[in-house]
Amino acid sequence: MVKTPEQAASAREQAPPGTVLLRATGIEKSFGPVRALQGVQLELRAGEVTALMGENGAGKSTLLKILTGDLQPDAGTLALAGTEVTFTDPRQSRLAGLRVIAQEPEVLLHVSVAENIYVGALGRQGLFFNRAALFARAEADLRQYGFEKVIRPETLGSELSPAQRQIVEIMRALVDSPSVICFDEPTSSLGDEEVVILFRLIRRLRDEGIAIGYVSHRMHEIFELSDNITVLRDGKFVGTKTTAETNHVELVRMMVGRDLSQFFHRDPVVPGETVLELRGVSNAHVSDIHLEVKAGEVVGVSGLVGAGRSELMKTIVGDLRIDSGQLLMGGVTANFRTPADAIAAGIGFAPEERKAEALLLQRSVRDNVALARLRNLSRWIFVRSSDEKALAAEYIARLGIRTPSSDQLVGNLSGGNQQKVVLARWLATHPRLLVLDEPTRGVDVGAKAEIYAIIDELAQAGVAVLVVSSELPEVIGLSDRIYVMAGGRITGELARDHVTEEQILALAMDEAAADSDLSTSHS
Amino acid sequence: MPTTQSTATLQSQPPLDSGLRPGVFRRVLGIVGVQNISLLMAIALVVAVIGSQNPLFFTVGNLRVIGTAIAISGLLAVVQTIVIIMGALDISVGSIAGLTSVSSAMIFTATGPFIGVVGAIGIGMLCGLLNGCIIVFGRVNPVIATLATLAAYKGVAQLISDGRAQGYTGADGFFVFLARGTLLGVPTLIWVLVIIAVLAHVLLRYTSVGRNIYAVGGNDIASRLAGININRYIIGVYVATGAIAAIAGVLITARTGSGQPVSGSEGLELEAITAAALGGAALKGGKGTIAGTILAVILLGILTNGMTLLGVNSFWQNVAKGALLIVAVVIQQLRSGERRIGLPG
Numbered sequence A: 001m002v003k004t005p006e007q008a009a010s011a012r013e014q015a016p017p018g019t020v021l022l023r024a025t026g027i028e029k030s031f032g033p034v035r036a037l038q039g040v041q042l043e044l045r046a047g048e049v050t051a052l053m054g055e056n057g058a059g060k061s062t063l064l065k066i067l068t069g070d071l072q073p074d075a076g077t078l079a080l081a082g083t084e085v086t087f088t089d090p091r092q093s094r095l096a097g098l099r100v101i102a103q104e105p106e107v108l109l110h111v112s113v114a115e116n117i118y119v120g121a122l123g124r125q126g127l128f129f130n131r132a133a134l135f136a137r138a139e140a141d142l143r144q145y146g147f148e149k150v151i152r153p154e155t156l157g158s159e160l161s162p163a164q165r166q167i168v169e170i171m172r173a174l175v176d177s178p179s180v181i182c183f184d185e186p187t188s189s190l191g192d193e194e195v196v197i198l199f200r201l202i203r204r205l206r207d208e209g210i211a212i213g214y215v216s217h218r219m220h221e222i223f224e225l226s227d228n229i230t231v232l233r234d235g236k237f238v239g240t241k242t243t244a245e246t247n248h249v250e251l252v253r254m255m256v257g258r259d260l261s262q263f264f265h266r267d268p269v270v271p272g273e274t275v276l277e278l279r280g281v282s283n284a285h286v287s288d289i290h291l292e293v294k295a296g297e298v299v300g301v302s303g304l305v306g307a308g309r310s311e312l313m314k315t316i317v318g319d320l321r322i323d324s325g326q327l328l329m330g331g332v333t334a335n336f337r338t339p340a341d342a343i344a345a346g347i348g349f350a351p352e353e354r355k356a357e358a359l360l361l362q363r364s365v366r367d368n369v370a371l372a373r374l375r376n377l378s379r380w381i382f383v384r385s386s387d388e389k390a391l392a393a394e395y396i397a398r399l400g401i402r403t404p405s406s407d408q409l410v411g412n413l414s415g416g417n418q419q420k421v422v423l424a425r426w427l428a429t430h431p432r433l434l435v436l437d438e439p440t441r442g443v444d445v446g447a448k449a450e451i452y453a454i455i456d457e458l459a460q461a462g463v464a465v466l467v468v469s470s471e472l473p474e475v476i477g478l479s480d481r482i483y484v485m486a487g488g489r490i491t492g493e494l495a496r497d498h499v500t501e502e503q504i505l506a507l508a509m510d511e512a513a514a515d516s517d518l519s520t521s522h523s
Numbered sequence B: 001m002p003t004t005q006s007t008a009t010l011q012s013q014p015p016l017d018s019g020l021r022p023g024v025f026r027r028v029l030g031i032v033g034v035q036n037i038s039l040l041m042a043i044a045l046v047v048a049v050i051g052s053q054n055p056l057f058f059t060v061g062n063l064r065v066i067g068t069a070i071a072i073s074g075l076l077a078v079v080q081t082i083v084i085i086m087g088a089l090d091i092s093v094g095s096i097a098g099l100t101s102v103s104s105a106m107i108f109t110a111t112g113p114f115i116g117v118v119g120a121i122g123i124g125m126l127c128g129l130l131n132g133c134i135i136v137f138g139r140v141n142p143v144i145a146t147l148a149t150l151a152a153y154k155g156v157a158q159l160i161s162d163g164r165a166q167g168y169t170g171a172d173g174f175f176v177f178l179a180r181g182t183l184l185g186v187p188t189l190i191w192v193l194v195i196i197a198v199l200a201h202v203l204l205r206y207t208s209v210g211r212n213i214y215a216v217g218g219n220d221i222a223s224r225l226a227g228i229n230i231n232r233y234i235i236g237v238y239v240a241t242g243a244i245a246a247i248a249g250v251l252i253t254a255r256t257g258s259g260q261p262v263s264g265s266e267g268l269e270l271e272a273i274t275a276a277a278l279g280g281a282a283l284k285g286g287k288g289t290i291a292g293t294i295l296a297v298i299l300l301g302i303l304t305n306g307m308t309l310l311g312v313n314s315f316w317q318n319v320a321k322g323a324l325l326i327v328a329v330v331i332q333q334l335r336s337g338e339r340r341i342g343l344p345g
Helices: A005-014 A060-068 A090-095 A113-117 A131-144 A162-175 A192-207 A219-225 A248-256 A309-316 A339-344 A354-358 A365-373 A385-399 A415-427 A445-460 A472-478 A501-509 A511-520 B002-012 B014-032 B034-053 B060-085 B093-110 B113-137 B142-161 B173-180 B188-206 B208-218 B220-225 B230-256 B268-278 B290-309 B314-336
Strands: A020-031 A034-045 A049-053 A075-080 A083-085 A098-101 A180-184 A211-215 A228-233 A236-242 A274-282 A289-294 A298-303 A324-329 A332-334 A347-350 A433-437 A464-468 A481-486 A489-495
Touching: A020 A060, A020 A211, A034 A049, A034 A060, A034 A211, A034 A228, A049 A060, A049 A219, A049 A248, A060 A090, A060 A098, A060 A180, A060 A211, A090 A098, A098 A162, A113 A131, A113 A162, A131 A162, A162 A192, A192 A211, A192 A219, A228 A248, A236 A248, A248 A501, A274 A309, A274 A464, A289 A464, A289 A489, A298 A309, A298 A445, A298 A472, A298 A501, A309 A347, A309 A433, A309 A464, A339 A347, A347 A415, A354 A415, A354 B220, A365 A385, A365 A415, A365 B208, A385 A415, A415 A433, A415 A445, A445 A464, A445 A472, A472 A501, A481 A501, A489 A501, B014 B034, B034 B290, B034 B314, B060 B093, B060 B188, B060 B208, B060 B230, B060 B268, B060 B290, B093 B113, B093 B142, B093 B230, B093 B268, B113 B142, B113 B173, B113 B230, B173 B188, B173 B230, B188 B208, B188 B230, B188 B290, B208 B220, B208 B230, B220 B230, B268 B290, B268 B314, B290 B314
Parallel strands: A034 A236, A049 A211, A049 A228, A098 A180, A180 A211, A298 A464, A298 A481, A347 A433, A433 A464
Antiparallel strands: A020 A034, A020 A075, A075 A083, A228 A236, A274 A289, A274 A324, A324 A332, A481 A489
8 A cells, every 4th residue: 555665756757737646535633522623635736836724723733744644534535646545654654755844854963964864764885884975965966956055965963054954854855756745834934045945946846746735824925836725724624725816815714714702701891900011021032022911901912833922921920031121010020030930929820831831640630739839738848638628629619620539630631621720720829910821722612611711700800811822713702902923023912892813814924014014003 | 237228228229339349449449559559469479479488488587687678778769769759860879878888987986976877967968969969050961960979979988988898886886776776676777767768758748848849750841830949859859868878878887887888888779769660650750659669679678588588599589670670660651551662751
């Protein structure tokens, strides 16, 4: 079933332009209760560039992982040049002639570009590999694809720029002469000139009859490069358009068009005093951030992945240092050196990566809820077990955490209940400001609605809430005001009443456009 | 009366019966832990096999021999468990024990037993503090850092003693009491282990400090974001480890009657890690109990003693211990259901 590279290469040479080289149909994939992909289809044709678009979390990355065999679909079929295939690991898809260029390629830091390109397939003479021959081969291959001025075979992996890393990854792919190549947001870390080189290469590969998949958020790139556009939304296939016959407005509507508004119930609150204020805060990750959150207000932060949203949140909670500018809590300049300082000042923080950054999966619900308040629950160093149990029971009831008992290991709960455990931990500290980074990621619809209700209730009680969300309906439905970020800056501030998803996307997607809007936004 | 009641319940609600007994069984399992049950079963098996071959095994005298033999490595295993739960490792404990053994005897000779013991513990804590500081401020991996100090502390012990046993504590009442005395019929050595083990158990189970140690080992990012001062915990645990290793060093001096720079302590760090791993402590941190470690120490002690009684030569004993550790950890890993790709997590 799995083809050898030679077979794949010959299939490619024979395929006339327009032949479907990769066809995915009816792809389904669930992670626990979350349905990441439902009935998704995709066709990549020889000699054409097909763009894959969708919001964060629409399922693009999951689909790519299924194509490479990194993940196995629950249902659906993959066909390569008309033959049905099953990949159980990425090596098989590679041998069959399908390559995905990772967004941030893994490069071996301490060896040369040449060795990086042919890693796993270094030529040998007897027992030893011939370094000179390898370098010559690399030189020739780089020249063939027009990279000889951009990258040298002997450069060390650690000295490569993001664009050069991308080139190494592309060269690795070309060694196997693949028939299908997918690019996962290749330009997100490239400069303008590097983008030009990359596009030239992609067009050349296309003209050689390779089927190209191209994932990107950037509208103008997609219109410049692609022949077809496939749109995913919430893990479902929305449609495929011919690029020449569609436009910006239609695509944005396809990407966001849905109505979740019945979920959101925000009782209007008259905002109280300013709880948090940032005045021109900058560090290695964000620059010149002006922002404020008042008591009783829910403030959303929107933007694409990599816009610096999570980094801004970590700066606010004292986990990243502020280089310049001021952070004021309750009108007083605060200098948080550690998260402990921010907690003492009344800030609670639920990070984006719930499992990696918030939960102790091997410990009980009770331990997890009590973690940030353990000192208050203890006499000297001895934890008052009865107080701790009472605290856990209180929040299990209040947030509706579905667990057999407070002794249950958190690792055994569903995503939604795990998120509620994180919320419980911070509510137990009675924060003045609650910072929530993607509070509903990986959470099923029912639990989402419950988390929205909790956020609303907190705001009613006078807590200031700062919410990062990649889901536009969510951020619009929840927030009283929305800040949009791109490239580590705030590119606009929008009030709840007159905000549309298109407006947010425009501010978030095109940094250049966002810069010109800066004059009309909050300063 | 209770019998009739339960019969009545059974009759009125027959479906409960099937759910009830596994429930009780599960609760016992939950309290003792699967890990500890398997260790208890292994101990029972070893005892049965050895006891049936050699009745001498069951004498009070032999139980004492086992108890005193495991006391010193048991101390180090207990404290190693805490380090491992925190997600780190301390390979230098054996060298610290050797260094403090020599220095306790030398200080004793110059001053007296009390200052000898206190001085040794102080030196142990300094060694631990240095370990902690190298790891935290030098950003050195704990294994590498303590591998380096394992060599360095051993060297210091040899330097100050010129590589020879130091002092003579065999005539001192306090050291003799430590080595051969009893309280309520139980050897002092075993008391020391019991007291330290109970303290460690209470610390881990019932205090905020212990909870935070589990938290740091289980997820250091979450711990930091929850306001735990991770550096303080790492340094604190290494200092405590140094102190306990120093107590082990004093016991070595007491048992042998003089300060031993190397011979009494070499290889103890590996025995300690073996016991902790066998007892269910996960090297990636966040998981482990003192009870499990103590059971593992007892199992290893009985195994050594039994094999000696049965005349198994000591080379084969080492092979048997190694095999036991591998079997135990493989079973543990298979139960966790991890995918068999690459290096285990």
